[in-house]
Amino acid sequence: MPEPHDAPVTLAGIARIAGVGRAAVSNWRRRHDSFPTPVGGTDASPQFSLADVEGWLHAQGKIERIGLRERLWPHYEALGDRAVMGTALAEAGGRILSAESAEAFETAHRARSGESLLPPEAARVVDETMKAARQEGGRETFDFLLSRWLDAYVRQVSATPEPLARLMADIAGSVRAGAGVGTGGVTVLDPACGVGGLLLAAGERLATPERSASPVASVLLGADIDPVLAALAAVRLGFAGMGTRVGIKAGDSLRGDPQAHARADVVLCNPPFNARDWGHEELATDPRWAYGLPPRTEPELAWVEHALARLTAGGVAIVLLPPAVASRRAGRRIRGALLRTGALRGVVALPTGAAQPHSVSLQLWILRAPDAYGKTAAGDRLFLLDAVERQGAAKGAQSIDWPRLSSRVLEAVRSHSWDGERKSEAQAPLPERCVTVPVMDLLDEETDLTPARHVPETARETHDVLGESWGRLDGLISEVHRRAQFLAAIDLSEGGDSASTVTVADLDRAHALRARQGQTPSGELLRGDDLSFIDAHPRGAVPVLSVPDLILDGRPGGWLTSDEVEAGVASGSLTVAEPGDVVVVGVERAFRVWVQTDTPLVLGPQLHTLRPDLELLNPWFLAGCLRAPANARQAGSHTSSSARIDVRRLQVLQLSLAEQEPYAAAFRELLALEESLRSVAAVGEDLVKGLGDALAAGRLHRPGR
Structure with missing residues (x-):
């Protein structure tokens, strides 16, 4: 095994060492010709020499030095297998304990049920861990590595906070x-x-x-x-x-x-x-x-x-x-x-x-x-x-x-x-x-x-919740009024019977856009987790959306790590909608079209991503044309309740980029109005239920009492 400073490290590892996000590291790599050259990995997930990375970060004034514990972790990552990594860490911890407490070591030794059968590479990692522990503390070294291991395998190992x-x-x-x-x-x-x-x-x-x-x-x-x-x-x-x-x-x-x-x-x-x-x-x-x-x-x-x-x-x-x-x-x-x-x-x-x-x-x-x-x-x-x-x-x-x-x-x-x-x-x-x-x-x-x-809500809770809901409703109604004024002012007097159209298939053949169909992601997904990625998921988690998710509650039902997504895109086994892409649902009862605006999104079967050439197509114009109900009807199979829509048959107005601009603005406002109206309906329903319950519970304030 190479010396600790020669360990391979990924872009995510470099981000951890430097204390920045992964996007910052990717930006450094693009902007600086002096950024270290990959020594392994793949194009989607390259690996770099830790020694080269440390030298570059130090020369750029981004770090002073890398600690021994931080140097150790890439060696554990290089072992690849979760069980081998965990066993090596337990072996290292047991050996550290044996030097500090013979009784504690016996407890750990019994839990491992026999002599260690670690492969040579893992055994050498254990030896390096012992060296680091002598300099930086046994428990501190073990806790640091265990935390990294749990973060790396958060989907497989659930720990109670x-x-x-x-x-x-x-x-x-x-x-x-x-x-x-x-x-x-x-x-x-x-x-x-x-x-x-x-x-x-x-x-x-x-x-x-x-x-x-x-x-x-x-x-x-x-x-x-x-x-x-x-x-x-x-x-x-x-x-x-x-x-x-x-x-x-x-x-x-x-x-x-x-x-x-x-x-x-x-x-x-x-x-x-x-x-x-x-x-x-x-x-x-x-x-x-x-x-x-x-x-x-x-x-x-x-x-x-x-x-x-x-x-x-x-x-x-x-x-x-x-x-x-x-x-x-x-x-x-x-x-x-x-x-x-x-x-x-x-x-x-x-x-x-x-x-x-x-x-x-x-x-x-x-x-x-x-x-x-x-x-x-x-x-x-x-x-x-x-x-x-x-x-x-x-x-x-x-x-x-x-x-x-x-x-x-x-x-x-x-x-x-x-x-x-x-x-x-x-x-x-x-x-x-x-x-x-x-x-x-x-x-x-x-x-x-x-x-x-x-458990009934208290009068104070009911009052606070209803007050918040009334405030939200007022804001939404104002928003609906503003958007409605903009859309009502649009002049639709010109005839459009002779407007020429082109299909998505034609646009794809002409390279005006690139159409890709979603696929079933391989690997185990953490089902039941929603889009609360900042706190609930590890850094770089990418949501995965399927048609059942859309039918159930409209939110992604799982996620993959960014490394898995990069590898899947490189191998062609995953389809990802990037910000600016148009996403189309190819099932009639769940049909909808939107422009992906925030984070990348992994698409499951029967979902499609259209990536327009921005010199030829405005994404909001494209999405607005595609989502027209008449467009979906003519492209549907109409065979059953699970009828599919042939996305390649959907039609788009044939206009120049300049002519698309006013349509794009109108479509964007129309989508926003639709979302506001949905929100008004949801908040209004909650208000009616909550106010009805409060009145039926006798909570109406009567002056003089």
């Missing part, structure tokens, strides 16, 4: 305190521990160190189906040095639980979502299903029952779940059983963006196991808290005010009695948007436990 992990641990501690549980040693289990984020938070918030005066030290137990993640979690906990006993094992907690004999006082879990192949058939008679066999389509409920089965008498579990688990019809029977037995004690709805998937409001389920006599201190009410922001809903984890959110949630949790005895409202009033609902009221045909369904 630190603020959320701390909140889950604090809720567990508050519920235990509210139930009168002692503060001695506690055993915490995470059956899907990933890289150990929840166990780290539990160690900080709940654990009693072995060196304390407590007669019983705390134990942190974890398991993960991915042995690489289990090894990394063990090393990470070893570096934390909390003085607790740690046991991390690799294995499938549902199919073959490696912690089957363990019983925990607290279970914290962020299980995998939508994992349909979770073992439904082979586990049909498993004794853990005390509340019913989870349906094949409800793997999250399998994790809920697994958590309850691993609790000690009276133990507490906090499980992070997608919102659909609270309402899907398939899980109604099990939800009812959890309520009737008192196992499910509370549901907390979190703001959008608290964790992956970032586009939905995830929920925390608070569960308690029966006591030593087989009874639960259930009471007869379910605790529900809706912590979702009603205004300016958060679009990503970084936009959430975590201190405020945590304080609000913990205040609500602490105001509730968890020992089965309801506190009087006079003694402990529940905070806003928090209620306790009689269990019998929830046991209906739906057993819908979604907090928003049962």
Whole structure:
């Protein structure tokens, strides 16, 4: 392997080193003839010598030096395979720990289940990591590399954000305190521990160190189906040095639980979502299903029952779940059983963006196991808290005010009695948007436990939301009026019967535009994430749009990294609409045309991109002609409800570039008017519903009262 300063580095790596965006690096490459020459990679994703890059950046005054840790990361990237990279990092961490703590190293070593079988290149990377650790600190080096690894594989490895992990641990501690549980040693289990984020938070918030005066030290137990993640979690906990006993094992907690004999006082879990192949058939008679066999389509409920089965008498579990688990019809029977037995004690709805998937409001389920006599201190009410922001809903984890959110949630949790005895409202009033609902009221045909369904808006919230909506409506109506005046002034008196047209196919043959059809992207997409890319996705994420996405809600349903997109474009396996391109939907029921204006967009099947020659065609003129309803009718197949439109048969007025300009301006205003009218309809519908609910609730202010 070359020396660390000779490692290959990509354009994205150069951007990280220099602390700038990737576009800036591309700009440097175009503007400066002295920019280093690629030493490998492809045209779409070139690689450069790190030594050459460092020399150039230093000569340009953009950096002073590259740290040893930054030099190391390209070597890990060069290993290519996620598992090999992760195993090498775990091996390096274990070796660093062995020099600092023999006991911690043994924990990490056991998690790796045997001797290292790293390939020679990876073994040499481990040696280089040890050298860097001696100079820049072992834990600091490991944490830096682990963070880079998680960023590189954010689609495959889902980590619980630190603020959320701390909140889950604090809720567990508050519920235990509210139930009168002692503060001695506690055993915490995470059956899907990933890289150990929840166990780290539990160690900080709940654990009693072995060196304390407590007669019983705390134990942190974890398991993960991915042995690489289990090894990394063990090393990470070893570096934390909390003085607790740690046991991390690799294995499938549902199919073959490696912690089957363990019983925990607290279970914290962020299980995998939508994992349909979770073992439904082979586990049909498993004794853990005390509340019913989870349906094949409800793997999250399998994790809920697994958590309850691993609790000690009276133990507490906090499980992070997608919102659909609270309402899907398939899980109604099990939800009812959890309520009737008192196992499910509370549901907390979190703001959008608290964790992956970032586009939905995830929920925390608070569960308690029966006591030593087989009874639960259930009471007869379910605790529900809706912590979702009603205004300016958060679009990503970084936009959430975590201190405020945590304080609000913990205040609500602490105001509730968890020992089965309801506190009087006079003694402990529940905070806003928090209620306790009689269990019998929830046991209906739906057993819908979604907090928003049962938590009424406060009068202040209703007033604020309606006030914001009235303001938006006023602005939209003014905008509609302005655009309508512009369009109404257009003179349409000239006859257009003799106007000549040309088809998209003709324009393509004449090289006036380039037409390309969308393709099915290869690789796994992170489904369910919307366009909140700044906070929710790694730098350079490119949205992917399909026809089903348009029919569902009109937004992209997935994304790819910029490197994947560049490679796909180079190989011809991806179709990307760049800003300035015209996008056409080739399905009749979803037909629409627009000019892509902001970011690149990967197009799926039956979507088309038209890239006009700007010296011959104005994009807004082209889009306006193509989207005419009569144009779509004549190009449609009219065979079924899924009829397609032959985009190449769509017609465009045959005008010079100068003659296109007024048409382009009119088309642009027409599109904007259409969007404004849609917005008026949506805001107006919300206003009618909200105002109707408020009036029906008796909130009309009556002077003199």
